[in-house]
Amino acid sequence: MIDLFGSGGGAAVADALSEPGAPVPLLASIPLSPALREGGDAGIPIVAAETSDAAATTIRDLARSLARQGRGLSGRSLPMSIG
Numbered sequence: 001m002i003d004l005f006g007s008g009g010g011a012a013v014a015d016a017l018s019e020p021g022a023p024v025p026l027l028a029s030i031p032l033s034p035a036l037r038e039g040g041d042a043g044i045p046i047v048a049a050e051t052s053d054a055a056a057t058t059i060r061d062l063a064r065s066l067a068r069q070g071r072g073l074s075g076r077s078l079p080m081s082i083g
Contacts, residue, residue, distance in 0.1 A: 010026050010029055011029075014026040027062055027066070028058055028059070028061070028062040028065075029058070030055055030058050031054045031055050031058060032055070033046075033053055033055045035050040035053045035055070036053065036055040047060055
């Protein structure tokens with residue numbers, strides 16, 4: 001794996017954005033591998049090209065986790081009146 005940008009930055013940002021009672025979770029930390037870069041350059045998803053690569057495994061785990069979560073309120077119209 002390549003530690004191109006250092007590590008821990010995503011967790012630090014999530015912590016900085018969190019407030020008491022409203023935590024901002026770190027969704028994932030995707031390892032940068034040569035296969036991930038090569039697949040990106042070629043337009044081939046790492047999860048299809050190199051299924052056993054650490055980046056592919058992490059991305060699949062993230063997708064499964066997000067699929068299990070409820071949709072929340074993002075993008076929904078909320079009943080609201082100004083009066």
